[in-house]
Amino acid sequence: MTMPPLPTEFALIARHFRPLAGPGALGLGDDAAVLTVPAGRELVIAADALVAGVHFLPDDPPDLVARKLLRTNLSDLAAMGAAPLGYLVTVSVPKDTGDAWFAGFAAGLAADQAAFGLTLLGGDTTSTPGPVSLSLTILGTVAPGTALRRNGARPGDGVWVSGTIGDGALGLLSATRRLDDPTGALLDRYRLPRPRLALGLALHGIATAAMDVSDGLVQDLGHICRASALGAEIEAGLVPLSEAARAAGPALLETCLTGGDDYELLLAVPQAHEAALREAARATGIAVTRIGIFREGEPRVTLRALDGSLHGDGRRDHGGWSHFA
Amino acid sequence: MTMPPLPTEFALIARHFRPLAGPGALGLGDDAAVLTVPAGRELVIAADALVAGVHFLPDDPPDLVARKLLRTNLSDLAAMGAAPLGYLVTVSVPKDTGDAWFAGFAAGLAADQAAFGLTLLGGDTTSTPGPVSLSLTILGTVAPGTALRRNGARPGDGVWVSGTIGDGALGLLSATRRLDDPTGALLDRYRLPRPRLALGLALHGIATAAMDVSDGLVQDLGHICRASALGAEIEAGLVPLSEAARAAGPALLETCLTGGDDYELLLAVPQAHEAALREAARATGIAVTRIGIFREGEPRVTLRALDGSLHGDGRRDHGGWSHFA
Numbered sequence: 261m262t263m264p265p266l267p268t269e270f271a272l273i274a275r276h277f278r279p280l281a282g283p284g285a286l287g288l289g290d291d292a293a294v295l296t297v298p299a300g301r302e303l304v305i306a307a308d309a310l311v312a313g314v315h316f317l318p319d320d321p322p323d324l325v326a327r328k329l330l331r332t333n334l335s336d337l338a339a340m341g342a343a344p345l346g347y348l349v350t351v352s353v354p355k356d357t358g359d360a361w362f363a364g365f366a367a368g369l370a371a372d373q374a375a376f377g378l379t380l381l382g383g384d385t386t387s388t389p390g391p392v393s394l395s396l397t398i399l400g401t402v403a404p405g406t407a408l409r410r411n412g413a414r415p416g417d418g419v420w421v422s423g424t425i426g427d428g429a430l431g432l433l434s435a436t437r438r439l440d441d442p443t444g445a446l447l448d449r450y451r452l453p454r455p456r457l458a459l460g461l462a463l464h465g466i467a468t469a470a471m472d473v474s475d476g477l478v479q480d481l482g483h484i485c486r487a488s489a490l491g492a493e494i495e496a497g498l499v500p501l502s503e504a505a506r507a508a509g510p511a512l513l514e515t516c517l518t519g520g521d522d523y524e525l526l527l528a529v530p531q532a533h534e535a536a537l538r539e540a541a542r543a544t545g546i547a548v549t550r551i552g553i554f555r556e557g558e559p560r561v562t563l564r565a566l567d568g569s570l571h572g573d574g575r576r577d578h579g580g581w582s583h584f585a
Numbered sequence: 586m587t588m589p590p591l592p593t594e595f596a597l598i599a600r601h602f603r604p605l606a607g608p609g610a611l612g613l614g615d616d617a618a619v620l621t622v623p624a625g626r627e628l629v630i631a632a633d634a635l636v637a638g639v640h641f642l643p644d645d646p647p648d649l650v651a652r653k654l655l656r657t658n659l660s661d662l663a664a665m666g667a668a669p670l671g672y673l674v675t676v677s678v679p680k681d682t683g684d685a686w687f688a689g690f691a692a693g694l695a696a697d698q699a700a701f702g703l704t705l706l707g708g709d710t711t712s713t714p715g716p717v718s719l720s721l722t723i724l725g726t727v728a729p730g731t732a733l734r735r736n737g738a739r740p741g742d743g744v745w746v747s748g749t750i751g752d753g754a755l756g757l758l759s760a761t762r763r764l765d766d767p768t769g770a771l772l773d774r775y776r777l778p779r780p781r782l783a784l785g786l787a788l789h790g791i792a793t794a795a796m797d798v799s800d801g802l803v804q805d806l807g808h809i810c811r812a813s814a815l816g817a818e819i820e821a822g823l824v825p826l827s828e829a830a831r832a833a834g835p836a837l838l839e840t841c842l843t844g845g846d847d848y849e850l851l852l853a854v855p856q857a858h859e860a861a862l863r864e865a866a867r868a869t870g871i872a873v874t875r876i877g878i879f880r881e882g883e884p885r886v887t888l889r890a891l892d893g894s895l896h897g898d899g900r901r902d903h904g905g906w907s908h909f910a
Contacts, residue, residue: 286734289812291664291796292631292725294732297622305706306617307722309675311713339616350634350720381630388636390715395675397632397722400617407619409611471616487614 269385272359276366282346282379293381295346301401304342308332312391316451317435322361324451325394326368331453332474333398334376335523338460339472341408342400344378350395352388376457408463408470413488413528417468419552420527420537422456424502425477429519430512439512445504453523459548460525462540469528476518478561480526485559488528494552495564510566517563528554594710597684601691607671607704618706620671626726629667633658637716641776642760647686649776650719651693656778657799658723659701660848663785664797666733667725669703675720677713701782733788733795738813738853742793744877745852745862747781749827750802754844755837764837770829778848784873785850787865794853801843803886805851810884813853819877820889835891842888853879 273288281288284295297303310329312318330347337344349369353361373379381399431450434441441447456472463470469488473480477499485492496513505516527548529537534550541548563571598613606613609620622628635654637643655672662669674694678686698704706724756775759766766772781797788795794813798805802824810817821838830841852873854862859875866873888896 289808290732290735291661292629292667292723292732294665294727295628295630296729297628303620303622303628304617305620305673305722305724307673307675307708307720309677309709309711309718309720311677311711311715311718313714314677314712336616340619342617348630348632348722350632352634352636352639352718382632384633384720386634386636387639388715388718389638390636390713390718393634393636393677393713393715393718393720395632395634395709395718395720397630397673398617399630402619404621407615407617410615483614 272362273385276362277380277383280366280369280373280380282381284346285379285381288382295381298401300404302404302407304337304340304400304402304407305397306333306336307395307397308336309393309395311393318391320451322364323368323371326365327372327452329394329396330369330372331455332523333396334455334457335453335472335474337398337400338455338457339408339470339525340400340402341406341460341464341470342402343461344376344457345399345401346378346381347399348381348397349383351383352386352393355387376455406464408460408467410469410471410484410487413469413484413490413554414530415490415554415556417528417530417554418534418550419481419492419494419554420529420548420550421473421477421500422459422525422546422548423454424500424505425473425522425524426505426516426519427502428453428521428523429515430505430508432521439508441504443504445502450521453521455523456525456546458544459540459546462544463527466533466536466540467527467529471526473522473524473526475520477522477526478518478563481561484526484528485561488554489559490554491557491560491562492552492554493562493564496566498549498551500547500549513566597687598710601687602705602708605691605694605698605705607706609671610704610706613707620706623726625729627729627732629662629665629725629727629732630722631658631661632720632722633661634718634720636718643716645776647689648693648696651690652697652777654719654721655694655697656780657848658721659780659782660778660797660799662723662725663780663782664733664795664850665725665727666731666785666789666795667727668786669701669782670724670726671703671706672724673706673722674708676708677711677718680712701780731789733785733792735794735796735809735812738794738809738815738879739855740815740879740881742853742855742879743859743875744806744817744819744879745854745873745875746798746802746825747784747850747871747873748779749825749830750798750847750849751830751841751844752827753778753846753848754840755830755833757846764833766829768829770827775846778846780848781850781871783869784865784871787869788852791858791861791865792852792854796851798847798849798851800845802847802851803843803888806886809851809853810886813879814884815879816882816885816887817877817879818887818889821891823874823876825872825874838891
């Protein structure tokens with residue numbers, strides 16, 4: 261007698277996900293992965309969910325969806341100064357989702373696994389009567405005691421950001437045809453975050469606090485302020501914008517400062533470490549820009565607008581992206 | 586100036602999830618958790634997703650949904666012989682989900698954290714235009730080399746199961762009012778799996794293969810057969826049924842054998858280890874029953890029905906639960 265065919269769910273896993281499995285995944289054939297965290301390293305672990313129609317568009321190509329899912333999580337590792345180790349992914353899709361979607365999704369994971377140096381450890385594939393719902397748990401490691409935190413900023417530290425701010429938020433406007441994006445650069449930044457892993461790995465001993473900007477610069481800076489019990493002042497005119505964002509015009513500056521999906525690093529760096537920060541930026545090829553300063557005071561963000569006026573973050577329109585506001 | 590109110594998403598996390606956070610979670614206030622896996626232990630890690638309308642009913646109480654989510658994952662640890670360490674959870678819910686739902690969900694997690702000895706490490710809360718979609722990643726540990734696998738069964742090993750089989754599948758019939766369930770025992774088993782952690786921890790050196798029964802006994806036994814390159818024969822008359830399942834009548838026996846949601850352990854145990862298995866069962870208070878034998882041959886399951894007839898698992902109606910069949 262011949263072996264009966266495997267149910268489709270297991271065939272899908274074997275065809276598309278098993279090739280992504282690495283050491284410890286046991287070929288995705290057991291109830292769990294088993295791995296040894298490298299000796300003398302702490303485990304860093306985070307999870308993010310992406311939902312079609314909320315975090316990506318239902319007709320976004322599945323390879324880009326997969327890469328965004330992996331990269332938003334890699335950005336959390338970057339913010340902690342951690343090196344990637346592996347990931348687990350759960351995928352809930354409508355029953356009529358075709359093999360091509362899974363093939364594209366797996367191809368996106370494969371490309372970024374190779375680019376960022378990690379492998380699949382496990383996960384789950386289920387059906388859903390709703391939109392595609394994805395969840396990814398990422399594992400990384402740090403040398404003991406070196407993880408970057410949000411709570412270490414000190415008065416006088418500069419507020420720094422990597423890369424450029426606002427492209428993701430403008431890219432969403434482009435994707436939904438509310439903004440002209442002739443080069444496609446903004447859409448590309450919305451769909452494909454650039455986790456700043458190399459920079460994050462270089463920041464131990466340089467940054468006193470770090471996080472990634474995912475919910476909007478002003479709101480996320482507020483998190484560092486609360487964790488560090490400090491105020492922060494930033495100047496809109498200092499916030500680094502891409503050429504495409506500048507071309508979109510000053511009316512969209514507020515969108516850039518409060519929109520989400522940047523996946524840049526937001527840092528607190530003492531003046532004495534600025535030379536080391538610039539050297540780390542040069543070595544990793546990732547630009548950094550000083551946009552303000554942390555000060556003693558209430559844990560809030562003050563923004564100096566282009567016209568010199570000051571705005572507090574108590575204003576709703578500076579609040580950033582919240583799922584339940 | 587007073588501190589501006591936090592956006593609702595972060596208030597939800599602070600109110601309901603932060604009290605669940607344990608060592609390494611950093612109060613859920615950073616981009617990731619940082620923890621040290623205990624020295625000399627391997628990390629065991631798995632992820633499962635649950636979707637309303639697929640894995641639980643949309644009006645199931647949120648505390649029971651949370652406990653089912655945690656327990657289905659704990660069952661994977663049990664199947665690996667691992668001790669619980671912690672978990673991350675992502676929660677995607679409709680925008681109009683009220684505070685009471687989150688309070689109930691967190692209360693369920695709190696109850697089972699205490700019962701099973703683990704704490705929350707991190708996660709994500711997002712909105713969805715679809716049904717509630719949950720994903721949980723569980724972490725456990727084992728002594729190096731002691732994880733139970735699916736691939737170690739040998740010819741002549743007995744096929745064993747813990748507890749009773751079929752209550753979960755019949756409980757779903759009860760929940761959807763297709764089966765009378767006067768005591769509510771079946772519904773309770775559907776909503777609240779019993780992960781067999783204590784038994785799993787006692788099986789190193791006793792079981793040659795193990796997994797948990799989540800997709801139906803026959804289908805899951807097929808996974809051990811494929812992983813171990815063996816056939817298996819089981820007798821329907823030996824499969825342990827609860828009093829409630831027996832009361833449901835013999836017409837539902839096939840549902841018991843092929844339905845999902847058992848979360849019992851399925852084991853391969855050599856005859857020489859049967860006394861040790863029975864002692865482990867006695868010590869943990871978890872019943873075990875021998876239902877068949879592994880044999881050389883094609884990796885397939887043969888079922889001897891109550892009337893003595895033989896059935897192969899190539900039959901679709903013995904295939905168990907697959908999300909995409």
